[in-house]
Amino acid sequence: MCFKLLLRLRESARHFLEGEDKQLAEKYTEFYQFLGHFAFWSLAQPTSNFNRRTMALTLIELLMEDSDVHKLACLRETLLEIDGARHAILVRELDDAYQWNQSKALEILVKLNDSHEMHHFVSSNVYLPCP
Amino acid sequence: MLQALLCNDSATRLKAFNLLVDHPKRSRVISAMELRLIRLFLITNFCEQIPAARMLMFKDIKTVIRERNRNKIMKYVL
Numbered sequence: 001m002c003f004k005l006l007l008r009l010r011e012s013a014r015h016f017l018e019g020e021d022k023q024l025a026e027k028y029t030e031f032y033q034f035l036g037h038f039a040f041w042s043l044a045q046p047t048s049n050f051n052r053r054t055m056a057l058t059l060i061e062l063l064m065e066d067s068d069v070h071k072l073a074c075l076r077e078t079l080l081e082i083d084g085a086r087h088a089i090l091v092r093e094l095d096d097a098y099q100w101n102q103s104k105a106l107e108i109l110v111k112l113n114d115s116h117e118m119h120h121f122v123s124s125n126v127y128l129p130c131p
Numbered sequence: 132m133l134q135a136l137l138c139n140d141s142a143t144r145l146k147a148f149n150l151l152v153d154h155p156k157r158s159r160v161i162s163a164m165e166l167r168l169i170r171l172f173l174i175t176n177f178c179e180q181i182p183a184a185r186m187l188m189f190k191d192i193k194t195v196i197r198e199r200n201r202n203k204i205m206k207y208v209l
Contacts (some may be wrong), residue, residue, distance in 0.1 A: 023163075024160060024162075024163070027163045027166055028161075028166070031166045031169070031170070032196075034170060035173075035196075038173065038174070038177075042177060049178060051178050051179060051180055051185070052177055052178045054185070055177050055178075055179070055185060055188075056177075058185075058189060059189075059192070062189065062192065062193060062196060063196065
């Protein structure tokens with residue numbers, strides 16, 4: 001009797017913890033999405049200064065670097081299946097006054113090399129990253 | 132914690148962020164509240180002027196992205 005009760009208690013505790021984990025996973029996915037959106041939003045702001053753009057590019061690079069993170073559905077949406085507007089934002093960064101930002105943007109675009117525009121930029125050799 | 136994250140002194144803000152993110156037990160999950168505080172910190176400190184401070188911030192963000200919560204979330208998100 002006591003053993004059965006213990007088993008039931010353990011089962012309900014396990015279900016509760018799994019529910020908690022699922023909720024946390026949702027929150028964490030939301031957080032990843034926020035990071036991606038925030039980075040692109042920061043790049044798109046016309047008033048963004050060098051520091052903000054550098055931080056945004058580094059954040060995007062950081063999000064893309066991690067191979068496990070690539071598998072996250074939210075990031076596949078925000079980064080790998082990058083939409084036209086976001087791609088345009090990154091391409092615009094190639095004209096950044098700061099070479100460091102240019103090279104970071106180029107590195108990111110090379111990683112997303114499934115775009116037609118990207119091939120154009122790389123093949124033209126105009127925007128090669130600084131050594 | 133909120134006051135420290137919004138403090139005028141940059142070093143205090145960074146130390147509060149480090150305290151929020153870093154933990155000797157890497158497997159300890161970050162709560163929803165902590166995630167909200169991290170968001171708040173990023174929004175208010177994204178224009179950090181000092182390069183060294185930026186580097187410290189990214190070190191901590193890396194910790195959040197790469198190490199913390201990984202085991203817990205992967206089985207649900209993938």
